[in-house]
Amino acid sequence: xxxxxxxxxxxxxxxxxxxxxxxxSSNGLITDRVIPGAYFVVGTFKGDEVLxxxxxxxxxxxxxxxxxxxxxxxxxxxxxxxxxxxxGLLSRVRIHYTLRNIHTTVEDVRLVLVMHHGEAFLSRxxxxxxxxxxxxxxxxxxxxxxxxxxxxxxxxxHLEAFVGDFLLEDRVYIGQSREREFIVPAAYVAPPHTxxxxxxDSLGLSAYLRWGAVGxxxxxxxxxxxxxxxxKRKT
Numbered sequence: 001x002x003x004x005x006x007x008x009x010x011x012x013x014x015x016x017x018x019x020x021x022x023x024x025s026s027n028g029l030i031t032d033r034v035i036p037g038a039y040f041v042v043g044t045f046k047g048d049e050v051l052x053x054x055x056x057x058x059x060x061x062x063x064x065x066x067x068x069x070x071x072x073x074x075x076x077x078x079x080x081x082x083x084x085x086x087x088g089l090l091s092r093v094r095i096h097y098t099l100r101n102i103h104t105t106v107e108d109v110r111l112v113l114v115m116h117h118g119e120a121f122l123s124r125x126x127x128x129x130x131x132x133x134x135x136x137x138x139x140x141x142x143x144x145x146x147x148x149x150x151x152x153x154x155x156x157x158h159l160e161a162f163v164g165d166f167l168l169e170d171r172v173y174i175g176q177s178r179e180r181e182f183i184v185p186a187a188y189v190a191p192p193h194t195x196x197x198x199x200x201d202s203l204g205l206s207a208y209l210r211w212g213a214v215g216x217x218x219x220x221x222x223x224x225x226x227x228x229x230x231x232k233r234k235t
Contacts, residue, residue: 005028005045005050005069005071005103006026006027006028006045007028007043007044007045007050007051007069008024008025008026008043008044008045009024009025009028009029009030009041009042009043009051010023010024010041010042010043011023011024011030011032011039011040011041012039012040012041012042013034013037013038013039014037014038014039014040014054015037015038019040022034022039028043034057035057036056036057036058036059037056037057038054038055038056038057039054039055039056039057040052040053040054040055041053041055043069045069045071045102045103046102048070048073048102049070050069050070050071050102051069051070070175071101071102071103072099072100072101072102072106072109072133072161072174072175073099073100073102074097074098074099074100074159074177075098075099075100076096076097076098077095077096077097077159077177077180078094078095078096078097079093079094079095079157079180079182080093080094080095080096081093081182081188082094082143083188088188089188089189090150090184090188090189091145092143092144092145093143093144093145093157093182094141094142094143095113095127095141095142095143095144095157096139096140096141097139097140097141097159098137098138098139099130099133099137099138099139099140100136100137100138101133101134101135101136101138102135103135104134104135105132105133105134105135106132106133106163107131107132107133107163108129108130108131108163108164109129109130109133109161109162109163109174110126110128110129110130110161110162110163110164111126111127111128111129111159111160111161112124112125112126112127112159112160112161112162113125113126113127113144113157113158113159114157114158114159114160115144115146115155115156115157116155116156117146117151117153117154117155118153118154122146122147122155123146123147124160125144127142127144127159128140128142144157150184150188150189151184151189152184152185152186152189153183153184154181154182154183154184155181155182155183155184156179156180156181156182157179157180157182158176158177158178158179158180159176159177160173160175160176160177161173161174161175161176162174
């Protein structure tokens with residue numbers, strides 16, 4: 001990306017449990033003279049909080065921090081059980097989500113679904129690729145089930161997001177959703193090899209999660225006690 005993000009940054013000095021505002025900028029850049037100590041910065045863009053970070057300013061030292069701001073959000077997620085029409089047993093789940101991009105077009109956004117059963121890892125599968133994701137909403141859903149079938153217990157799902165081919169070393173990790181739990185009672189577990197071509201939908205469970213996909217640079221030049229904060233998109 002390497003484009004300036006015109007976010008509003010507010011920097012605070014931390015004194016115990018107290019936050020004292022130091023400076024606010026609306027162009028993604030803060031330059032100021034500061035004293036050594038603990039600081040906290042919050043960034044907002046188009047009404048959304050895209051960043052918060054804590055850091056230390058050290059006397060007579062130069063420090064550079066590369067942090068990540070959030071400009072892509074998953075605003076809604078539903079995990080909906082899909083039942084066999086003939087038996088009422090669990091066939092699979094449908095995962096529905098809405099993405100919102102509040103900045104410029106991002107290419108090759110990939111979503112990877114990670115599934116666990118209890119503490120046991122089950123799978124990590126790329127489910128969705130968005131070749132061009134402009135400043136807009138993207139709504140999508142997909143069906144999934146464990147490779148070896150359902151067993152009673154608690155399943156957890158979360159989405160990981162990348163830009164570029166997630167199998168390559170040069171991929172860029174841009175965020176992770178919150179985990180969503182899905183409890184499977186024993187009464188809803190289908191016997192092995194059960195198949196029904198016409199599953200029916202049941203009630204869904206909704207969840208809210210957010211992740212993001214833009215970076216910025218923070219540069220602190222201490223000695224003359226000068227602070228420089230720069231916010232930009234990062235590939």
